[in-house]
Amino acid sequence: MQNKKQGVRHLVECNCYLPTQKNKAGEKIIFHGFPVFSVIDENDNVVPKTVQCNNCNAIHSVDRICGSKIIVGEEVHLSQIQKEEISLMIPSKLSRILEINKCDLTIWEEVLFCFQEKEWNKRIVIVNEHKNKFNKRVGKVLIIKSSQDFEIELFEIDNFITGIE
Numbered sequence: 001m002q003n004k005k006q007g008v009r010h011l012v013e014c015n016c017y018l019p020t021q022k023n024k025a026g027e028k029i030i031f032h033g034f035p036v037f038s039v040i041d042e043n044d045n046v047v048p049k050t051v052q053c054n055n056c057n058a059i060h061s062v063d064r065i066c067g068s069k070i071i072v073g074e075e076v077h078l079s080q081i082q083k084e085e086i087s088l089m090i091p092s093k094l095s096r097i098l099e100i101n102k103c104d105l106t107i108w109e110e111v112l113f114c115f116q117e118k119e120w121n122k123r124i125v126i127v128n129e130h131k132n133k134f135n136k137r138v139g140k141v142l143i144i145k146s147s148q149d150f151e152i153e154l155f156e157i158d159n160f161i162t163g164i165e
C-alpha cells in the first residue's frame with residue numbers, strides 16, 4: 001500500500017552564522033539554521049528542492065530532512081515559490097491571517113500543501129514565542145477545518161516540556 005504524501009517543516013543548517021552567534025574564544029560556533037518546507041512523496045522519498053538561506057543567500061539543494069548541499073556559484077533565482085503567489089492560490093481570509101502573524105514562507109507553503117492535498121484539521125503552529133521571563137512558550141495554532149472554515153487556537157505551555165523549535 002502506498003502512503004499519503006506528507007508535508008514537513010524542518011531546519012536546514014547553513015555554513016553561515018548570525019552576528020549574535022559569533023563564537024567567543026573556545027566556544028563552538030552555532031551555525032545558522034533556517035526553516036524549509038519539504039514534501040515526502042508516496043514512496044517515502046523527500047522531493048528535492050532548491051532554497052536560499054535567509055541569512056547569507058547561499059543556495060541549498062535539499063533532498064533529505066534536516067540536511068542539504070550548498071550549490072556554489074548558483075545565482076539568485078525565481079524558482080522558489082513566493083508568498084505573493086501562494087496568496088493567490090489560497091482563500092484571501094487565510095492569506096490575511098498569515099500576513100497579520102508575519103508567518104515565514106514555510107508556513108505559507110504548509111498551508112498551501114494542506115489545501116492542495118485536502119489535508120484538513122492539521123494543526124499548524126503559526127506563532128511560537130519564547131517568554132524567557134516566565135519560561136513559557138506562547139503562540140497560535142491554525143486549524144484548517146475545510147476549504148472555508150478556519151480556526152485559531154492560542155496556546156501557552158511550560159517551556160521545559162516541549163521540543164518545538
Ligand SMILES: [Zn+2]
Pocket residue numbers: 014015016017032053054055056057058
Ligand atoms: Zn547561510
